[in-house]
Amino acid sequence: MLEVANVGVRFGGLVAVDDFSMTVEQGSIHALIGPNGAGKTTLFNSITRIGPRTSGKVYFKGEDITRLPDHRMIHAGIARTFQNLQLFARMTVYENLYAGYAFHFKRPLLSIFAGSHRAFEEEVRKRIANVAARTGIRSALFSTPQNLPYGMQKRVEIARAIISEPEMLLLDEPAAGLTYHETEELDRVIYDLSRKNGITILLVEHDMNMVMKISDRISVMSFGRKISEGSPREVAGDPEVIRVYLGGEESA
Amino acid sequence: MNALLQAIAIGVPQGALYGLMGFGIALIFRSAGTLNFSHGYSAMVSVLITLSTIQWFLGMGWLEGHAALFAAIPVGLISGAVFGVLIDILLMRRVKHVSPASMLMITLGLLLVFEGAANLIWSPDYESFPRILPGAPFVFQGAGVLGEVRVIFRRNDLAVMLIALVISLSMAGLMKYTKIGLAIRARGQDPIGAQAVGINTNRVDSIVWAIAITLAVVVGILVAPITRVHPTMLMNTQLLGITAAVLGGFSSLFGAIWGGLIIGVLERVVDIFPALDGYETAIIFFLIILVLVFKPEGIFAPRQGRKA
Structure with a gap:
């Protein structure tokens, strides 16, 4: 459905996102996670064109949408929400x-x-x-x-x-700032959108509970690179993921 | 008492013009994000274009008298819309993402450009401009509960008030009931959210500039018989238009129109007292200072909701 191909984002000498690729399957809930500063939001913003992109391409249903103007995204069938809410x-x-x-x-x-x-x-x-x-x-x-x-x-x-x-919905930290109870309500809403309405969902999220519960597939980012990808179970068992989240031997 | 009625009769139409000017300035401020100091000056050039068109029609012998005026008005209005779109596309679009201050600087620069162009292409001379409704003023005379009353109402002011009323109502309708109005409000309230729902914010900005400058041209054409046509003919109107917008609160578009009416009447009421002669502007700006100190959101701004 959505294919991110070799996307890179640099700010001067700083490499925020390094040659990142992933594919979001139609009808799935795909989560992008990673520790603070991993470049998730930078990547997400470069996909949605709110932020800069140095290299790489983004395809939606096989079509190159890399140069699509911001306001055309929804017309192409891609809707989004924002971390800090952009309501009128x-x-x-x-x-x-x-x-x-x-x-x-x-x-x-x-x-x-x-x-x-x-x-x-x-x-x-x-x-x-x-x-x-x-x-x-x-x-x-x-x-x-x-x-x-x-x-x-x-x-x-x-x-x-x-x-x-829309055919696809991009959610930027939907659970940020919510109470436990509010997050549970939101889980159900997002899950239903995917299962009942068939909307493909890509979300960036901090809340591990939510991600593990509703995602079909998870991509894990650290220092701008993809370090792991798979089902929630596979990702949770990946020693590399455990290392970046909980701190490995070198950093302990 | 008679003097007060007379002040209102002259002040209300004058104030309606300040209000329309302020409405356009507030529209640009809210949606396109800058205070347009060249507002009246671009309109002044359009009034000069209108006047030249009238003279051209008369000179060619195609049209006579009032027909030339009415044929030339659309030309003037369209030139205003074109100025608005050009200012947005050629200048504002390029600096929009840089900073609000750079947009402000450009509008100040444009003020000088328009004034200079008017001096160069036309002339600094004062030229007369025809009234929409010529003829003798109305005189209302009689004795009533208020005593002996004699109020003079300029005939052209009838046109001024009708036009101002129709424009205000149609603008209110446009903003509230049309998609373009919704897009303008959405873009002003949250540009990122507006793009997310599929609004081309660049196009909205061009439309806003076109509407606002066209309104200023309407004001210019209505005020021209009184001020006469010259490069600084709308300086005062623009200044008081900005004042009207401040008074009404930039957050409420129609507050600017009420603000304009208040200023228009106040200006004339001050005139009643010979001791205050020459202090009209000072008193109005003193009022603005009071508003800014005690109710900075404007006297007609809606109550602020609770912060979430």
Whole structure:
């Protein structure tokens, strides 16, 4: 589904990501993990074009998307969420979700006057109700994001990302800043998206519990390189992974 | 009492123009991320273009009198939109990611460029500009509960107020009910999130610049019969437009329009007192200082929600 081929990111002399390759299989939940400073977020941002990329290519469904402009990603079928949330703070949750669908809809941007597009409005309303139920944010639809608990805001952002039915969803540290209970709720939402809706998911995550529980496949990064890849069980048993996470003989 | 009514009758249309100016300035500030110091100056060039077009139509003998004005207005408005798009694509897009200060510097530079171009291509002379609604002013006269009343209302101000009202309402509709309005709000509130939902933020910026400068041209055309046409004709209007935007709070677009109305009326009310003659501007800016000190988010800004 998504293929990262020999991606490298350098900041001057510092090599943040070194010749990294991985393939995310269709329909899977793929996690990218690694200790602090391993370059996960740098790699993730270079895939999504928020950050720089020095070399390498990214393919989506066999097509080179390396030079696709940022705002075209969603049109190609790739949605994303952000570590620090990028919601529209002065709009209601309803309007946030509306925005998530409206611009994916292929019609000229200028000519849309809502009154003359009842059918479209009706369709969006149904989609919003549906997606709000799936992510458990129904009660929050008419609040502004800043008045919601953090866990709820995270789910609003996921709802906004999936309302246009993307084929792929990129999640940047979805569990960061959440309580144990909120993380459990989020687990279920993400798992359902993959199993019930068939969305391919790539996530960068710190929370090992979550990663081990929901991932089909895990890539482990350390100092910009891929050091291990496999099922949660394989990765958890890899001595190299244990070494970088818990500290090996040299560093102990 | 009569003086107060008279002040309102002149101040409200004047204030509506400050408000429209402020609306455009606040729109650019919120969505495109800079305070546009060249706002009135680019519009001034468009007014000069409008005037030249009128003179050309008259000179060629194609159109006469008012028909020439109405035929030339679209030319002026389109030139404003073109200036807006060019400023965005040729200049702002290149420095947008560098720093807000560099965008600000460019708008200051543009102010000088537009003023210089006006002096070079046209002239520093004052030229007259036709009114949209010419004719004798309305005089409202009579005795009522307020005593003897005699208020004069300029006929052209009727056009000014109607146009300002229609534009305000259609802008409100545009921002609230259309996709482009949603895109403008989204881009202003969170550019990264806007791109993630598929909004081409560069295109939104160009549209914002085009709308805002076109509005400034409307203001310029309406104010031109009073100020006459010359390179600094919109200096005062721009200054008070920025003031209106500050008063209304940059975070609320329509606050700028109310801010403009307040300034317009205040300017005339101060005029009533002979002792305060010449202090209009000082008093208005004193008011701004008070607002900035006691309610920096603007007097019409929505209440801030709780921070999460």
